[in-house]
Amino acid sequence: MAEYDLAVRGGVVAGPFGAARCDVGVRDGRIVALAERVTDAARVVEADGLLVLPGGVDAHCHIEEPAPDGTVHEETFVSASCSAFAGGTTSVVCFVPQWKGQGVLGRYEDYRRRGAGGMLDHAFHQIITDPTDAVLEDEVPRLVADGVRSLKVFLTYDTLRLDDAEYLRVLATARRHGCLVAVHCENDSAIGWRIDALLRAGLSAPKHHAWARPPVVEREATHRAIALAELVDQPIQVFHVSCAEAAEEIARAQARGVKVWGETCPQYLTLTAADMDRPDFEGAKFMCSPAPRDEEEHGRVWDMIRRGVLDVVSSDHCGFSYGGDAGKARAGRDAPFTAVPNGIPGLAARLPILFSEGVSKGRITLEQFVRLSATNPARLYGLGPRKGAIAVGADADLALWDQNKRVTLTNALMRHAIDYTPYEGMEVTGWPVATIRRGEVVMRDGAVEAEPGTGRFLPRGPYDFIKPRGVLPNNFDAAGA
Ligand code: URP
Ligand code: ZN
Ligand code: ZN
DSSP, X not given: OOSEEXXXXXXXEEETTEEEEOEEEXXXXXXXXXXXXXXXXXXXXXXXXXXXXXXXXXXXXXXXXXXXXXXXXXXXXXXXXXXXXXTTXXXXXXXXXXXXXSOSHHHHHHHHHHHHTSSSEEEEEEEOSOOOHIIIIIIXXXXXXXXXXXXXXXXXXXXXXXXXXXXXXXXXXXXXXXXXXXXXXOOHHHHHHHHHHHHHTTOOSTTHHXXXXXXXXXXXXXXXXXXXXXXXXXXXXXXXXXXXXXXXXXXXXXXXXXXXXXXXXXXXXXXXXXXXXXXXXXXXXXXOSSOOOOHHHHHHHHHHHHHTSEEEEOOOBXXXXXXXXXXXXXXXXXXXXXXXXXXXXXXXXXXXXXXIIIIITTSSOHHHHHIIIIIHHHHHTTOTXXXXXXOTTSBOOEEEEEEEEEEEOOHXXXXXSSSOOTTTTOEEEEEEEEEEETTEEEEETTEEOOOTTOOOBOOOOXXXXXXXXXXXXXXXXXXGO
16 A cells, blocks of 8 residues: 555645745645655656645635525535635635524534535634624534634624624623634714715716725724724734725734734725726626725735735635626616625635735735735634645645646636626636645646535634734744644
């Protein structure tokens, strides 16, 4: 019998703090050797001329998620797995919804079953929309015992938002149980007030979505979310930061030693409010919240990434097609922007866009790319050391990456169940040619081969992303990685 099940030979292995040419030896789905030469393997994958990256960890994906307003994410765990593997991602953290007036455990069990039907390794954030005593005192501890170590809250959206008192109760519960809290930060009353004024003035096209949610509404809610978290002494991550104004709030809090982390997404580095002004209601394809900004803002968000203020890049993948009964245009092409479901698909596009716009264009280093796309989210969400890095003992989750390959993004390449990609026509340099999940080649040259039902649920430990006062999170100590 061969010593290794798999050898990945001849590639340049990229880690969070450096890259080196070496072979990777895999046994029983785990990395057991990193050596100049790995021989005696049952299967060999040649990686000459390729980068060997840790499989992407996407800590913010909406998959198979129904909403109380009737919107349904069309992406299933199977189609999401195909899309993730096509783009070099091997693990996701997605969401279990709670609807007001209901508990969480029943839906959680349902999500465990749904997730188990896919091919992706997956963990869950529990969304809290109705923080009753029963939910916080009886149900959350049972989720934590099952390895669900993060709670997600919204400060906006009619059916999802918490007021400040409710948010404080969630923070206090999270603190008692060692959970991280992820927060959607926009001021709901301010948005509602703007929407009323816009609609009364007859300004109801997709582009007016951005007019309703300017950066100040994000900045105010980010400030408040951090201040209340500071009051409770509870770590939070601010989701999908779109602008420097909001990131500055995070930077100031980090400088005070507050445990707050910031995530951004490819849409806030590439898409603009002008995209929502495309004719024939096509602008709806770019509607997400916060709204895409402009190219100057993209530059400022890159600065915040380089400073380490924003240290995770997720997709915020949302499975809404454009057409069809559940799609963005379901209410008709004359419908007001308020009738368009928010969110855009991006699971497969995340790594290629971050690599191309970041590494290929010289905005970030390869090591920063690895940290932003895999190591940092894995550590922040308690998935390390098994996920997010190429190390002996870690799961053999790898993306073999051709850094010179030029690709024009098309919807077909995304391999998702959605009928469009907002990145159609974008040129990228750098592309995954193979994806390996726990030692199994699940994607090769765009062809996904993985058996539904092979994705594993990932019980998580507490967040493990130490940020001593004054030390920016992107500079954390390599010894702990
Ligand atoms: O527009 C967005 N981002 N929709 C998805 C739900 C959320 O806010 O994360
Ligand atoms: Zn959100
Ligand atoms: Zn989201």
